[in-house]
Amino acid sequence: MQTQEERIIDLEKAVALLEKKFSEADIQNVNHNTTMLLGLVYKQQIDISVMKSNLTIINQQIGEIKQDVKNLQIKSDQHTSILDEHTAVLNEHTSILNEHTSILNEHTALHKEHTTALNENTKLLTQILALLTKHISE
16 A cells, blocks of 8 residues: 555656646637638638628729709709799799780770670661662662
């Protein structure tokens, strides 16, 4: 049987061996995790680079869209100005047309009066002609 001192020495050796094994395993585990993290970081660097490139393209496209919107606004303002001018001309023409309609209505009323007077005169002339014809034949 071993003495207590021998048993302690064996136990210390076993503990030292276990510490060495765990240290190597820990180092390998750390190395593995570090390698994995480096791979992830590298992949993220590539992704970030692609995103920056895409962002640059998107910013350029947004600039182009803003310019297009400005151009459309300018065109819209020009068209609105032209429409305002046309509306003013149409309002003038409407006013003139209303004046002409009023004059035409006055002339129509006069025409009706004259037609009525003419019809009355025609009736009288017809009566006079009938009387003259009757007188001449007698």
